[in-house]
Amino acid sequence: MSFTKPRELPVAVDVMGGDHAPEAIVAGALIAAEQGIPLVLVGDEAVVRPLLGKRRDIPLVHASEQVEMGDKPTETLRRKPSSSMRKTIGLVKDEKACAAVSCGNSGALVVTAHMDLKTLTGLERPAIATVLPRADGGQLVLLDAGANVDCRPEMLATFATLGSALAEALGVKTPKVGLLSIGAEDGKGNAQVRAALPLLRALPLNVVGNVEPSAALAGECDVLVCDGFMGNVLIKSAEGAVETVMQLMRQEIRRNPSARFGAFLLSGALRRFRKRVAWDAHGGGMLLGVNGVVVVGHGRANPVAVAAAIRLAWVAHDEALIGRVVRAL
Amino acid sequence: MSFTKPRELPVAVDVMGGDHAPEAIVAGALIAAEQGIPLVLVGDEAVVRPLLGKRRDIPLVHASEQVEMGDKPTETLRRKPSSSMRKTIGLVKDEKACAAVSCGNSGALVVTAHMDLKTLTGLERPAIATVLPRADGGQLVLLDAGANVDCRPEMLATFATLGSALAEALGVKTPKVGLLSIGAEDGKGNAQVRAALPLLRALPLNVVGNVEPSAALAGECDVLVCDGFMGNVLIKSAEGAVETVMQLMRQEIRRNPSARFGAFLLSGALRRFRKRVAWDAHGGGMLLGVNGVVVVGHGRANPVAVAAAIRLAWVAHDEALIGRVVRAL
Numbered sequence: 001m002s003f004t005k006p007r008e009l010p011v012a013v014d015v016m017g018g019d020h021a022p023e024a025i026v027a028g029a030l031i032a033a034e035q036g037i038p039l040v041l042v043g044d045e046a047v048v049r050p051l052l053g054k055r056r057d058i059p060l061v062h063a064s065e066q067v068e069m070g071d072k073p074t075e076t077l078r079r080k081p082s083s084s085m086r087k088t089i090g091l092v093k094d095e096k097a098c099a100a101v102s103c104g105n106s107g108a109l110v111v112t113a114h115m116d117l118k119t120l121t122g123l124e125r126p127a128i129a130t131v132l133p134r135a136d137g138g139q140l141v142l143l144d145a146g147a148n149v150d151c152r153p154e155m156l157a158t159f160a161t162l163g164s165a166l167a168e169a170l171g172v173k174t175p176k177v178g179l180l181s182i183g184a185e186d187g188k189g190n191a192q193v194r195a196a197l198p199l200l201r202a203l204p205l206n207v208v209g210n211v212e213p214s215a216a217l218a219g220e221c222d223v224l225v226c227d228g229f230m231g232n233v234l235i236k237s238a239e240g241a242v243e244t245v246m247q248l249m250r251q252e253i254r255r256n257p258s259a260r261f262g263a264f265l266l267s268g269a270l271r272r273f274r275k276r277v278a279w280d281a282h283g284g285g286m287l288l289g290v291n292g293v294v295v296v297g298h299g300r301a302n303p304v305a306v307a308a309a310i311r312l313a314w315v316a317h318d319e320a321l322i323g324r325v326v327r328a329l
Numbered sequence: 330m331s332f333t334k335p336r337e338l339p340v341a342v343d344v345m346g347g348d349h350a351p352e353a354i355v356a357g358a359l360i361a362a363e364q365g366i367p368l369v370l371v372g373d374e375a376v377v378r379p380l381l382g383k384r385r386d387i388p389l390v391h392a393s394e395q396v397e398m399g400d401k402p403t404e405t406l407r408r409k410p411s412s413s414m415r416k417t418i419g420l421v422k423d424e425k426a427c428a429a430v431s432c433g434n435s436g437a438l439v440v441t442a443h444m445d446l447k448t449l450t451g452l453e454r455p456a457i458a459t460v461l462p463r464a465d466g467g468q469l470v471l472l473d474a475g476a477n478v479d480c481r482p483e484m485l486a487t488f489a490t491l492g493s494a495l496a497e498a499l500g501v502k503t504p505k506v507g508l509l510s511i512g513a514e515d516g517k518g519n520a521q522v523r524a525a526l527p528l529l530r531a532l533p534l535n536v537v538g539n540v541e542p543s544a545a546l547a548g549e550c551d552v553l554v555c556d557g558f559m560g561n562v563l564i565k566s567a568e569g570a571v572e573t574v575m576q577l578m579r580q581e582i583r584r585n586p587s588a589r590f591g592a593f594l595l596s597g598a599l600r601r602f603r604k605r606v607a608w609d610a611h612g613g614g615m616l617l618g619v620n621g622v623v624v625v626g627h628g629r630a631n632p633v634a635v636a637a638a639i640r641l642a643w644v645a646h647d648e649a650l651i652g653r654v655v656r657a658l
Contacts, residue, residue: 070514135569135576146511149519182475182561185399190478190558213562214569229519232511233542233559234566240464240543241567242574247464258594265591266582 010038010059011313012097015048016066016084017104018306019299025103026051028306033058035307037314040097042088063087066104069299073107077115085109089116092292099313103284103297103306110147110287110296117290120322122329126289127159128228128296129166130235136219141167141175144228145235145285151227153196158329160200160207162288163223165328169321178211178221180230186210192227200225213238284309286316288325293317339367339388340642341426343417344377345395346433347635348628354432355380357635362387364636366643369426371417392416395433398628402436406444414438418445421621428642432613432626432635439476439616439625446619449651451658455618456488457557457625458495459564465548470496470504473557474564474614480556482525487658489529489536491617492552494657498650507540507550509559515539521556529554542567613638615645617654622646 011032015025022043033039033055041048045062052058063084067076076083085104089112091097102109106128114126127144134140143163148155160177167175179197181189186197188210200207208221213234216224226234253263284301287294293316297309340361344354351372362368362384370377374391381387392413396405405412414433418441420426431438435457443455456473463469472492477484489506496504508526510518515526517539529536537550542563545553555563582592613630616623622645626638 133573133577135573137577137580149511180562182478182558182565190556193558212569213566214572217566217569217573227519229511229522230559230562233509233563236511237542237546237563237566238570240541240546241570243543244462244464244546245571245574248462248466251466253595256597259597262591262594262596265587266595267591268585268588 008038009096009098010040011310011317012040012042012061012088012091012100013310014084014088014100014102014104015041015043016063017102017109018297018301019069019103020302021103022048022051024301024303025306027303028301029058029310030055031303031307032310032314035311037310039310040091042084042091044084061087061091067108069105071105071108073105073111076105076108077112086112086116089113089292089294092294093117098317099293099295101295101297101306101309101313103299103301103309106146106285106296106299109294113287113290113292113294117292117294119289120291120326120329123158123289125155125158126287127162128231128285129163129288130231130285131170132217132235132238134217134219138219138222139170139172140216140221141170141223142216142231142234143223143225143288144231146228146232147287148228150229151192153192153199156192156196156225156227157199157203158289160203160205160223160225161328162325163225164205165325166286166288166321167222169316169324172222174206175222176208176220177205177223177225178208178216180213180216180224180226180234181210182212184210184212184215196225284312286312286321291322293321337367338425338427339369340639340646341369341371341390341417341420341429342635342639343413343429343431343433344370344372345392345413346431346438347626347630348398348432349631350395350432351377351380353630353632354635356632357630358387358639359384360632360636361639361643364640366639368639369420371413371420373413390416390420396437398434400434400437402434402440405434405437406441415441415445418442418621418623421623422446427646428622428624430624430626430635430638430642432628432630432638435475435614435625435628438623442616442619442621442623446621446623448618449620449655449658452487452491452618454484454487455616456491457560457614458492458617459560459614460499461546461564461567463546463548467548467551468499468501469545469550470499470552471545471560471563472552472554472617473560475557475561476616477557479558480521482521482528485521485525485554485556486528486532487618489532489534489552489554490657491654492554493534494654495615495617495650496551498645498653501551503535504551505537505549506534506552506554507537507545509542509545509553509555509563510539511541513539513541513544525554613641615641615650620651622650
């Protein structure tokens with residue numbers, strides 16, 4: 001599998017951000033580099049250079065500071081003006097990179113990208129979109145996944161437009177757009193949802209109405225719109241439930257020798273299955289609505305997840321996602 | 330297993346409410362009756378009597394009307410004053426039953442119980458509590474699971490008190506109470522959460538702070554407090570994720586003969602495991618904060634789930650739950 005194209009701008013990677021940075025980030029970058037994706041890494045030269053091994057040809061931009069997970073997002077720009085995160089975004093701003101990837105403090109990443117890249121014309125706030133696996137084998141674009149914890153109904157309407165453009169870029173024709181609610185009928189939901197649904201219906205999109213999370217994961221829509229608090233709750237509830245099921249299943253299997261042999265026979269199927277449902281195999285979220293491709297990787301990302309995040313950035317760039325979003329707006 | 334005690338009041342069951350009513354409800358009631366739980370059924374005599382078979386000894390209160398799933402909750406009291414749901418609640422109000430169970434329109438059930446049983450002194454609104462299985466084998470009391478879609482922060486504080494009392498009744502000593510948020514640190518979350526956390530901390534409860542849904546399902550708290558919209562989203566996201574995992578696993582197993590044999594060897598473990606995680610095996614939600622025990626069964630309840638809901642009502646009554654809640658308030 002090779003993604004190389006002539007004279008393409010590289011993907012900029014903040015190698016200092018993430019729970020396992022810089023080791024896991026550099027290791028993930030090396031995987032992506034082997035797949036032919038052009039890269040530029042950003043981080044502390046003294047720490048990062050030795051991790052590159054024989055790939056010392058990959059360009060490295062030095063950054064003396066780094067944003068920590070506990071840093072307040074709104075203060076990072078002022079306090080750490082030359083952080084690796086900000087320099088990564090800066091490479092996109094200066095058209096020296098086609099996309100930016102960071103697994104660091106996601107709040108700080110949203111603020112930095114918002115400030116330095118600016119939102120697309122006509123857009124108040126960017127949103128983080130995440131792709132989740134559906135029971136029918138399809139993909140669900142969920143947004144906002146955490147960039148805006150408090151949203152006005154008008155913001156949910158712009159998220160619908162952004163999400164529909166992303167689903168189209170992923171190959172879905174006239175994506176079905178749902179509004180996250182508890183009950184499918186119009187009028188169900190809280191005050192925010194009841195105010196937002198008419199605004200979504202007024203858009204030139206294929207809006208199917210209110211959709212419950214279980215129905216969305218079953219395949220009832222391609223795009224699910226909600227505020228960032230709700231979206232984050234949905235993702236972490238789904239992750240928690242899957243983890244609970246796996247844990248309880250492991251206990252059941254441990255109790256019983258014939259079940260253990262059964263699990264052994266199942267292991268190939270389980271491995272392929274894990275690849276399909278692994279919530280981190282999808283590379284993390286995409287910040288939609290700013291002038292540039294920005295991928296918000298998981299803080300806990302391991303090298304495989306980092307490589308997936310870089311691939312997502314590269315493909316999104318390639319799919320001219322920003323152009324689609326601009327046209328949709 | 331027998332639950333009978335001398336001179337106990339029966340559990341009142343609305344046999345007309347639920348997607349599979351009255352057949353599935355009556356079938357579930359017969360299972361509970363065989364386990365020795367005294368019952369009084371409420372429904373259309375002409376329809377229900379023939380379903381009782383040789384258990385014609387179970388008392389039946391006739392109701393000529395029934396609340397439909399599509400009925401507007403706030404209008405049901407006026408439009409259907411003698412519905413089976415209202416008569417079921419009425420038996421608790423008139424001290425002819427120790428608890429009420431309905432798998433019908435849950436919004437209507439909340440409104441009816443609120444109006445006819447009244448809230449406990451000092452309480453503005455009741456909440457629905459649901460018990461979810463945790464990865465560590467424990468139980469998570471989640472509330473509100475859907476009674477109040479829009480909540481002020483003060484309401485979340487009262488839910489914390491209600492939930493802690495229920496967890497104690499379930500056998501947990503000084504239950505750990507968490508506030509649903511996205512990030513564990515104080516100050517994380519949306520405006521509602523940031524306003525509610527100090528109110529929870531001021532209560533004489535074991536409040537552990539903000540808890541993410543995945544952490545709650547892993548066992549970080551015994552009680553998770555949120556508004557009814559969020560709680561319902563959490564439950565349906567968890568259900569949807571588990572269903573997605575099961576569906577994708579079935580596909581993997583079908584593809585591969587040795588995996589099929591493995592699944593056969595695993596089937597005993599899977600069956601026991603399903604019993605532990607089946608979200609409907611827990612009998613549904615408990616309406617907390619009204620003068621009486623009211624169980625909100627699943628609309629889709631099958632006979633086994635109905636019997637579990639009746640058992641939950643019986644046990645909650647037996648545990649003197651209301652007394653605990655009143656003392657806690």
